[in-house]
Structures are given as structure tokens and as C-alpha cells.
Amino acid sequence: MTGNAQPGRVGYRDIANDLRRQIDSGELPPGSKVPGENDLTSQYGVEQPTARRALDVLKNEGLIVAKRGSGTFVREFKPIRRVSPDRLQAGTSWGSGRPIWTADVGTRPRTEGVTVDVELPAAQVAEVLNLDGGSHVVVRRRTYVVDDKPVQLATSYYSEALVAGSAITQINTGDGGAYARLKELGYEPVRFREELRVRMPRDAERETLDLAQGTPVILIVRTAYTADDQPVEVNEMVLDSAAYVLEYKFTSED
Incomplete structure (x- = not known):
């Protein structure tokens, strides 16, 4: 032409x-x-x-x-490969005192803008965590940066009654992160459910993640459960779709 x-x-x-x-x-x-x-x-x-x-x-x-x-x-695409369920295996990540991110990028990303607040949860969060009306949650918000580029926003919710006084209420949760602290409290996460969808970013997400025009985000909502199916965390993650490949591993065995 x-x-x-x-x-x-x-x-x-x-x-x-x-x-x-x-x-x-x-x-x-x-x-x-x-x-x-x-x-x-x-x-x-x-x-x-x-x-x-x-x-x-x-x-x-x-x-x-x-x-x-x-x-x-x-556009250049140099993806972070987010591998599930490898990243959530206690024996190779958080249970060994390492962050789950080691399964993705081999190291801990820089974490920016960490805030910890106590709030009344949105209805959907309260429902998932089985909270009564009036119950509060501890909310952890942060931005993950890899190679000087913001790639993910994360907001985690925990029942305040469950984690009060623990390092989960502090900026630095310590080695192994929040899952290791939950285990110490007697609420070890052993089962996880992730829901995923793709949408266009909100203005604040576009600005914080420094997204180029036309870039959607991947929304992943993960719920962590104990062995007796008690939900102990809801984690809402907003990923820059231009930064990620999502890899899932399955077997045909029960």
C-alpha cells in the first residue's frame, strides 16, 4: 500500500x-x-x-x-511470569521465609506506598470473610515495583479480631510475609481461590501504574483458607497487563 x-x-x-x-x-x-x-x-x-x-x-x-x-x-513486552500454584507453595516460598514473588521474578520487588488501616469492609469483603455487621478489617495497601516500573497494586483484607496485635498490622510483616504470620497465629493458609478478570483501569490505577493508552489491567482476587475452610485473607490485585504472563499448572489427578 x-x-x-x-x-x-x-x-x-x-x-x-x-x-x-x-x-x-x-x-x-x-x-x-x-x-x-x-x-x-x-x-x-x-x-x-x-x-x-x-x-x-x-x-x-x-x-x-x-x-x-x-x-x-x-510496545516492548518483557513479561513477569506469574506461575500458579508454585508461588503459593508453603515449602518453597512464604513457609521458608521467602516472599511469594521469588517464584515470579526470583527476588523481592521494591514495595512502595505501604499503608495499614482499620476500616469497615465493603459488603463483598465482609461476606467472603464471614464477618458480622460492624466488624472491622485490617487493610494493607501497597504498590510493587520491578526494575523501577510499578507493575501491581495490592489491597489485602484481614479480620481485625483475627490479626490484632500481630505484625500483619505493621508496615513490615517480617520474613515470609502475612501468610507466615497467619501460620504463627494458628491460621495457616493451605487452600487458595483466585478469580480473574480483565478490565480497563480506573484513573488512579492508570496514574499509579503509569499505564500507556489502551492498556487494560488484570484484576485478581485471591481468598486464602485454612485447613478447616476458614477464610483468612482477601487480596485484591491490579496488574499491569503489559507486564505479565499468567501461567497455571494443572494435573489430571484428583
Whole structure:
């Protein structure tokens, strides 16, 4: 198309399709600069609004990202591989005094903005934790940063009556994190349920995670249970979808 473009005969979708083909084929590899609006107007013989709209299509698809003062580039994807259920095995992660993150990135990420509060829970959290009306929860909020890039927001909820006075109510929960502390309290998590969905980010999430235009987030809600099926934690995680591959391992055995 690029060699035969004629004014008035090329629409923004044609330009977007051509650029998408170049990205998919590797002609424009990850990290490479994408032609700007002025280049596209000249190359395809179109007006600037048409060129701008073509680039917006690819930004909304998450294929390209604009970097202020530098131009527009093909999105690079260097994923964190989140492996379940390996990351929750007590014998190889938190039960050994290591963070669950070691199964994902081999090290502990930087944690920013940790807050601990006591609040009345939302109805859905109270229901999952089997709390009576008026019961409070300890809420831990934090942001995880890998290679200087925020990649995940996490908010954990615990019954205040269950964890009062423990390190779970402190900024630093100690080696092994909150699950190790729950075990010390006699409420060891042994079973987990995760619910996952994808949605577009809220404004605050977009800002905190520094998300490029068109980037959805992955919402994972994990509930931790003891051996007698008592729910002891609800953890709501918001992940930058451009930073993750989610891997799940299964067997055919009961």
C-alpha cells in the first residue's frame, strides 16, 4: 500500500492495518520508532487528522506507545511470569521465609506506598470473610515495583479480631510475609481461590501504574483458607497487563 498511496484514497483504517502488518511481521520490531503524523501524511498522501486517527487506533489496541518528547514506539513486552500454584507453595516460598514473588521474578520487588488501616469492609469483603455487621478489617495497601516500573497494586483484607496485635498490622510483616504470620497465629493458609478478570483501569490505577493508552489491567482476587475452610485473607490485585504472563499448572489427578 505504501508505494501506491494516492491522496483521498487511503483511510485511517488502511494506514492502521498497514502499520499493524509491519508490527506483526517484525518489520517494525518491539522498541522501534513508528512513523509520526508528518511522516504518515507524506507517505500515504493523507491529511494530519487521518494520520493521527490511525495512530490512535494502534495505541488503543496497545500495540504502540507514545513517549513524551521522543515519539511513538512499538510496545516492548518483557513479561513477569506469574506461575500458579508454585508461588503459593508453603515449602518453597512464604513457609521458608521467602516472599511469594521469588517464584515470579526470583527476588523481592521494591514495595512502595505501604499503608495499614482499620476500616469497615465493603459488603463483598465482609461476606467472603464471614464477618458480622460492624466488624472491622485490617487493610494493607501497597504498590510493587520491578526494575523501577510499578507493575501491581495490592489491597489485602484481614479480620481485625483475627490479626490484632500481630505484625500483619505493621508496615513490615517480617520474613515470609502475612501468610507466615497467619501460620504463627494458628491460621495457616493451605487452600487458595483466585478469580480473574480483565478490565480497563480506573484513573488512579492508570496514574499509579503509569499505564500507556489502551492498556487494560488484570484484576485478581485471591481468598486464602485454612485447613478447616476458614477464610483468612482477601487480596485484591491490579496488574499491569503489559507486564505479565499468567501461567497455571494443572494435573489430571484428583
